[in-house]
Amino acid sequence: MPDTLLDVADLRIHFPTSDGLVKAVDGISFSLERGQTLGIVGESGSGKSVTSLGIMGLHHGTNAQITGHIKLDGEELVGATPGRVRELRGSKMAMIFQDPLSSLHPYYTIGAQIAEAYLVHNQVGKKVAHKHAIDLLGRVGIPQPASRADDYPHQFSGGMRQRAMIAMALSCDPELLIADEPTTALDVTVQAQILDLIWDLQQEYHSAVIIITHDLGVVAELSDDILVMYAGRMAEYGSAEDTFDQPGHPYTWGLLASMPRIDEARLERLVPIKGTPPSLINVPSGCAFHPRCRYAGFTGGRSQTEVPELREVSPGHLAACHLTGDQRRKFRTELVLEETEASTARMTQGEA
């Protein structure tokens, strides 16, 4: 029996604005087991961060309208009192943010900020909490944690700050850890260290992890499942192997082509996805991706008029696309061949 920790069903988060209704998240469903990692991938404005803030209940105080279900360990969070969600926040579910410098308070020491998270959910004294903070700093790989705990965020390097953020998130042994672009603000060399750290800690704590990123490379190694979002909707959802090996949505094809890979020998040129992400107020009719999709003309006009439903493209692997299975296989094969030919041609040119 799967050990489901988080079950999200038909989640919608809308923001009424003076310009119209912003459908930041529009019908997202996924589930996550303990010890598993879900990668949520999408461009800026695809609704991936709003999804995570919705799960954490951090949309309170904004005018967000949230419907659907978020079940954490069987407990419904949509419609739960802000007080209850606050109790769970930081204890049962925790979050790591993108920019560790601006996410840490400049006026308090690192140790105090970590201890604060522990103090609010545990009946302990300040000394115990401070000692706990030092332990955590040591566990996330900060040398001399006892003296570094008294430093302020500006005295830490970028990677150290993100480690401190992780220590803060782990202070109450959360069962769910959401990392929102945890490596975007960091140097490339530090990125791998932070991802390794998240991976190690997940093995140690057996917690469920959601990694939100626009970088497929980040989630490729870590994730068990991958959810590709586009314009607040699900484009593709499946296991990491399926999504990488047999991507079912032209948008995912585009993401893969625009991703640099060093594990493959071919010197493939990066292909950007044409166009820009759509406005979330005037989402294109039908499939939101159709203005940017080169295959939208092959669906008999359905891409322009009909919102595609998620369908199984292989067992347990869903994609929201009007292309038939045959079309999809044909186009994908053509695309891969095209890319290979192009790169071979370039290589031959280079040799000649």
Place this chain on the structure above:
Amino acid sequence: MTARAPAPHPVITFIVRRLIATVFLLIVVSMITFAIFFLLPRLAGQTTRGLASQYIGRNPTPAAVHAIEQQLGLDAPLPVQYGRFLRGIVLGEHFNAGTSKAYCPPPCFGYSFKNQQPVWPMMVSGLPVTISLAAGAAILWLVGGVAIGVISALRRGTLFDRFSMGVALAGVSLPIFFTGLIALELFSYKWPIFPNVQFVPFTQNPLLWARNLVLPWIVLAFLYAALYARLTRAGMLETMSEDYIRTARAKGLPERTVIFKHGLRAALTPIVTIFGMDIGLLLGGAILTEVTFSLHGLGLFTVEAIQNQDLPEILGVTLLAAFFIVIANLVVDVLYAVVDPRVRR
């Protein structure tokens, strides 16, 4: 990081460094002030003779003017006069005031020949009035302004926010001689809740001291509270949208802790600076308030000195005001180092 060497606390080193700099700054300020009042008139064509003749009655004889010139030391070169002035501050000075000799004990900021007294004791006698006025008003406006600013920021767009910001706009725009006179008319004459506003020393009767200062406090605080409410509101709106506020919420902190410990703490930092400067400025004399309520503090003293063209008095009060501002600046900088760890080095 390696173990820290046993050095003095960074805040202490910071304070010592700033204190030394402050002494030099004050000397420069005194030079500039002295130059303004003694050098500029000369450049503008004022002779020492003309200056001296101000101290004699009508139709002075040249001999009498010359005598005054010598008595006041006006014939000496300016650097010498400045040196005497500095020496007087430290050691005191003897003055030849016409028929009698006057001793001006240190700190001697000059001798007012028009009032026949040394300047310093006159300034000092005005100080309690100004300090009482500034301190009471400061507490009122700081508490009131910040509280209204915080509530307005958290309830942005509500009736409370719009109303208080409207009142704040009025507070910033209305001059004190207007609000002060209205307050006097209403609460001192029409409904004599605070009749007969005049300064009573705190040591003499604390209750009467407070009662008589309530109107000036409110009038002065109204102006500043309006300013501070707007500043605090803007600062809170900015900080509450910072990433670290989201982090604080993500930790599961109660909203009150998020607002006060994380939000207000950061929003208050710029307020500290402005508060220090405003206090420093006010200690040099709350001129409009003191004139409106006839409170004999430094402000009224300044106005009278200017009306009488009493140079030593003007020089003294200018220096004292500059001193307050420089000290306030120092206190603000030190406070900043205490409040904001990023300032310490």
